[in-house]
Amino acid sequence: MAMTADGKIATANRAVHSFGSARDLEHLYELRATADAVMCGARTVEISQSILGTGGEKFRKLRLKKGLAAYNLRVLVSGSGSIDPAAEIFKKRFSPIIVLTTERASEKKLKLLRELADEVKVFGETEINFYAALHWLRAKWQVNRLLCEGGGELNDALFRAGLVDEINLTICPKIFGGRNAPTIAEGIGFPRLAMADKFELTAIIRKKVELFTVLSRVK
Numbered sequence: 138m139a140m141t142a143d144g145k146i147a148t149a150n151r152a153v154h155s156f157g158s159a160r161d162l163e164h165l166y167e168l169r170a171t172a173d174a175v176m177c178g179a180r181t182v183e184i185s186q187s188i189l190g191t192g193g194e195k196f197r198k199l200r201l202k203k204g205l206a207a208y209n210l211r212v213l214v215s216g217s218g219s220i221d222p223a224a225e226i227f228k229k230r231f232s233p234i235i236v237l238t239t240e241r242a243s244e245k246k247l248k249l250l251r252e253l254a255d256e257v258k259v260f261g262e263t264e265i266n267f268y269a270a271l272h273w274l275r276a277k278w279q280v281n282r283l284l285c286e287g288g289g290e291l292n293d294a295l296f297r298a299g300l301v302d303e304i305n306l307t308i309c310p311k312i313f314g315g316r317n318a319p320t321i322a323e324g325i326g327f328p329r330l331a332m333a334d335k336f337e338l339t340a341i342i343r344k345k346v347e348l349f350t351v352l353s354r355v356k
């Protein structure tokens with residue numbers, strides 16, 4: 138995640154969603170090159186129009202060198218099955234697209250998604266049961282390392298499920314402000330300090346004006 142100095146990941150009106158440097162983008166592709174699959178929430182894939190690609194030949198070579206498939210799998214999350222069918226990701230067919238959804242998705246929406254994605258799988262009644270979903274991704278699609286690229290609502294669900302091992306956070310020297318501007322964990326959150334998901338800072342590198350940090354879960 139790229140985050141401003143005031144802890145935001147986009148502007149309040151969601152108009153600005155990309156604000157890291159070219160180095161940060163390179164870092165994102167490097168991270169994708171360590172993962173079997175890249176996952177993001179419905180709103181992120183619609184707003185950013187990201188295709189969740191590898192970033193080019195250089196990164197595909199890196200993937201192959203590490204014993205990964207040339208292209209990462211792409212996983213989208215939408216509890217209501219409401220991802221915009223016109224989203225750019227559905228137009229680029231270089232690797233399988235898997236949609237995780239819930240019983241809230243209507244038959245009509247499921248049918249449409251099945252035409253767009255390679256697999257659509259229901260986990261849970263109203264909220265996705267990520268514990269079961271990640272088990273299934275490993276068993277069925279050999280996903281051993283999953284990179285989640287947000288947004289805040291999806292991140293929150295993963296934090297609450299206790300499924301985040303590591304956070305890669307780029308701190309960018311900008312202030313967006315705005316009480317409605319999203320942060321890295323939106324959604325429901327934790328009600329008490331004792332319940333907060335706990336991490337320790339395991340790496341920090343300054344490159345030009347940005348700080349590249351890694352936070353690892355406290356076991």
Ligand SMILES: NC(=O)c1ccc[n+]([C@@H]2O[C@H](COP(=O)([O-])OP(=O)(O)OC[C@H]3O[C@@H](n4cnc5c(N)ncnc54)[C@H](OP(=O)(O)O)[C@@H]3O)[C@@H](O)[C@H]2O)c1
Nearest residue numbers: 139147154178180181215216217265287288289290291294
């Ligand atoms: N700075 C960064 O690094 C960065 C990275 C990513 C995104 N962003 C920004 O973050 C914003 C989007 O974040 P967001 O929090 O609004 O959206 P999001 O997390 O991308 O997507 C939210 C949607 O994902 C589905 N979802 C998430 N958790 C779920 C769960 N537990 N069960 C079922 N469905 C679930 C729901 O889809 P349905 O409504 O379809 O059910 C929900 O509405 C955008 O402005 C984007 O640009 C910034």
